[in-house]
Amino acid sequence: MNKWLLLMFNILLITHVHADPLPSWQEGKVKTAIINFVKKVTNRSSPSYVAEDNRIAAFAHDGTLWVEQPIYTQGIFAFDEVKSLAYQHPEWQTTPPFSYILRDDCKALAKLNMQDIIKILSVTHTGMSVSEFQRAVKKWFRSAKDQRFKQLYMKLTYLPMLEVMQYLRDHHFKIYIVTGGGQDFVRAIAPQLYYVASENVIGSANKTHYSTNRLPRELINEPAVLLVNEKAAKPENINLFVGKRPIISFGNSEGDREMLEWTQSGTGEHLTLLVHHDDAKREYAYGPNTKIGLSSNSLIDEAKKNQWQIISMQRDWKKIFAFE
Amino acid sequence: MNKWLLLMFNILLITHVHADPLPSWQEGKVKTAIINFVKKVTNRSSPSYVAEDNRIAAFAHDGTLWVEQPIYTQGIFAFDEVKSLAYQHPEWQTTPPFSYILRDDCKALAKLNMQDIIKILSVTHTGMSVSEFQRAVKKWFRSAKDQRFKQLYMKLTYLPMLEVMQYLRDHHFKIYIVTGGGQDFVRAIAPQLYYVASENVIGSANKTHYSTNRLPRELINEPAVLLVNEKAAKPENINLFVGKRPIISFGNSEGDREMLEWTQSGTGEHLTLLVHHDDAKREYAYGPNTKIGLSSNSLIDEAKKNQWQIISMQRDWKKIFAFE
Numbered sequence: 001m002n003k004w005l006l007l008m009f010n011i012l013l014i015t016h017v018h019a020d021p022l023p024s025w026q027e028g029k030v031k032t033a034i035i036n037f038v039k040k041v042t043n044r045s046s047p048s049y050v051a052e053d054n055r056i057a058a059f060a061h062d063g064t065l066w067v068e069q070p071i072y073t074q075g076i077f078a079f080d081e082v083k084s085l086a087y088q089h090p091e092w093q094t095t096p097p098f099s100y101i102l103r104d105d106c107k108a109l110a111k112l113n114m115q116d117i118i119k120i121l122s123v124t125h126t127g128m129s130v131s132e133f134q135r136a137v138k139k140w141f142r143s144a145k146d147q148r149f150k151q152l153y154m155k156l157t158y159l160p161m162l163e164v165m166q167y168l169r170d171h172h173f174k175i176y177i178v179t180g181g182g183q184d185f186v187r188a189i190a191p192q193l194y195y196v197a198s199e200n201v202i203g204s205a206n207k208t209h210y211s212t213n214r215l216p217r218e219l220i221n222e223p224a225v226l227l228v229n230e231k232a233a234k235p236e237n238i239n240l241f242v243g244k245r246p247i248i249s250f251g252n253s254e255g256d257r258e259m260l261e262w263t264q265s266g267t268g269e270h271l272t273l274l275v276h277h278d279d280a281k282r283e284y285a286y287g288p289n290t291k292i293g294l295s296s297n298s299l300i301d302e303a304k305k306n307q308w309q310i311i312s313m314q315r316d317w318k319k320i321f322a323f324e
Numbered sequence: 325m326n327k328w329l330l331l332m333f334n335i336l337l338i339t340h341v342h343a344d345p346l347p348s349w350q351e352g353k354v355k356t357a358i359i360n361f362v363k364k365v366t367n368r369s370s371p372s373y374v375a376e377d378n379r380i381a382a383f384a385h386d387g388t389l390w391v392e393q394p395i396y397t398q399g400i401f402a403f404d405e406v407k408s409l410a411y412q413h414p415e416w417q418t419t420p421p422f423s424y425i426l427r428d429d430c431k432a433l434a435k436l437n438m439q440d441i442i443k444i445l446s447v448t449h450t451g452m453s454v455s456e457f458q459r460a461v462k463k464w465f466r467s468a469k470d471q472r473f474k475q476l477y478m479k480l481t482y483l484p485m486l487e488v489m490q491y492l493r494d495h496h497f498k499i500y501i502v503t504g505g506g507q508d509f510v511r512a513i514a515p516q517l518y519y520v521a522s523e524n525v526i527g528s529a530n531k532t533h534y535s536t537n538r539l540p541r542e543l544i545n546e547p548a549v550l551l552v553n554e555k556a557a558k559p560e561n562i563n564l565f566v567g568k569r570p571i572i573s574f575g576n577s578e579g580d581r582e583m584l585e586w587t588q589s590g591t592g593e594h595l596t597l598l599v600h601h602d603d604a605k606r607e608y609a610y611g612p613n614t615k616i617g618l619s620s621n622s623l624i625d626e627a628k629k630n631q632w633q634i635i636s637m638q639r640d641w642k643k644i645f646a647f648e
Contacts, residue, residue: 130567184567201567243525261541
């Protein structure tokens with residue numbers, strides 16, 4: 001009997017070791033590049049070996065780990081919050097930009113300027129404690145659904161990217177989500193969606209204020225910006241939070257350019273990858289003319305010039321979503 | 325033979341399990357409180373059990389983990405850097421505050437105001453890349469010695485606190501150093517001194533600038549303050565970096581009050597401890613009249629009122645330094 005157990009154990013072990021770590025990826029240049037990179041930096045006898053402490057992986061969020069079209073999920077959350085707070089603010093019925101939201105005026109909403117957006121974020125994201133805000137986020141995600149896919153927003157993560165994260169985690173990488181979106185918003189769901197702890201989410205952040213006039217003591221969200229985590233701020237904030245340069249980075253938009261470039265500028269082995277949205281059938285196809293997720297031609301050109309790996313959603317991903 | 329090996333293994337195991345995790349601590353109230361706390365929060369069948377992900381431990385640095393008298397070690401580093409840069413700046417010989425440093429004018433140095441300090445930090449801490457700065461810090465620590473103890477500054481860490489850090493690490497706590505000192509300065513030495521990685525050091529930070537006009541791409545330290553990690557900013561920045569409330573915190577000064585208070589305000593099991601410098605013979609004894617490490621009477625009073633554990637260096641620590 002023991003012999004049988006041993007045999008079963010060995011079979012399991014062999015299966016596990018030889019199992020494809022990236023089953024949703026098509027065989028090809030990108031998949032090979034990822035696997036070769038991980039093999040090199042984790043092989044102690046390779047000159048490219050990287051100690052565990054320095055295996056930093058950075059992932060952009062919207063458009064890299066989950067859908068960002070037709071508008072950022074955090075935007076939809078903010079609109080829904082305005083609707084559910086409206087009964088306390090009868091004046092919003094006639095006050096832009098709130099009135100646009102309450103009337104579902106898509107044309108007007110498409111033209112919101114930065115001041116409008118700040119007004120909306122101010123009432124939906126500040127004035128409460130961080131934990132109260134995150135409770136509201138979690139509650140919203142339990143039922144909020146995307147209109148095109150008829151799925152919970154929580155289901156709109158890209159399965160191939162979840163596999164990459166798990167593959168890197170299995171090889172003792174430290175995984176950071178480096179998002180232009182709200183840090184507290186993404187932190188509320190990152191453990192459930194990505195197995196990424198709050199301390200591994202770096203995002204745009206408002207100032208907080210340690211409140212001594214309530215018990216328990218809480219951090220209160222203030223309507224003032226502390227970090228806007230886009231473009232050059234991505235390397236700056238990775239340095240602020242982590243103090244190390246990533247050796248592998250995934251992005252998809254103009255906002256990720258400097259993070260990818262900084263990763264590539266490291267002296268050791270590194271890998272930089274750009275998710276290209278070219279699959280209108282299964283997800284979206286968008287280029288330089290979209291307002292969201294600016295995967296512009298110039299960025300694609302730069303990716304080619306710098307030999308970043310371009311991930312074609314159409315060709316490189318067998319499956320995009322787990323629910324397919 | 326196998327039997328013998330098994331026996332040896334069991335003996336090692338038993339010895340290890342029953343070994344005193346805090347050998348430099350005197351038996352007493354504080355040591356018991358630390359050990360009981362760790363047992364409770366790590367015992368799965370205890371109502372006080374805390375999942376590993378939420379076992380956040382926060383340690384202040386100067387005066388909590390190492391000596392901060394007669395002046396902060398980072399100050400001495402800055403003075404030494406001014407001296408070694410002086411040959412490039414003949415005008416410093418006659419320009420305060422640099423001239424005070426070059427003349428070792430202790431009286432004048434004791435009266436430096438904030439503007440003087442900013443001038444000194446500006447020439448010693450900014451204008452170079454983060455990695456260049458950290459190389460300078462590491463180089464300085466290799467030979468810089470404290471005058472009273474005739475020891476490298478690196479040796480002036482408190483052995484009982486190193487034991488606590490290791491004890492918590494063994495129980496899967498995530499350990500953060502939360503310092504009013506410079507984040508990059510402490511990050512340069514924290515892995516070697518405390519086995520704490522750079523991403524687990526939260527400190528005062530200047531702004532950085534992602535430089536695109538040099539290769540490799542680097543973060544350049546700017547002469548502008550981003551975070552001053554003192555008082556209410558400690559909970560605010562722990563929230564910013566970690567997104568979780570510590571369940572155990574160690575501090576020693578007015579700058580740590582809010583961090584300790586925030587820890588104590590958590591709903592689950594928690595422990596807050598204050599290092600009290602009351603040992604003039606082996607280290608220093610200082611109270612409300614010192615300029616550095618303000619372990620004021622009011623803080624001691626508050627600690628007593630709030631039932632924080634007060635660590636008496638004189639009574640609670642058998643040994644303060646490993647070199648004793």
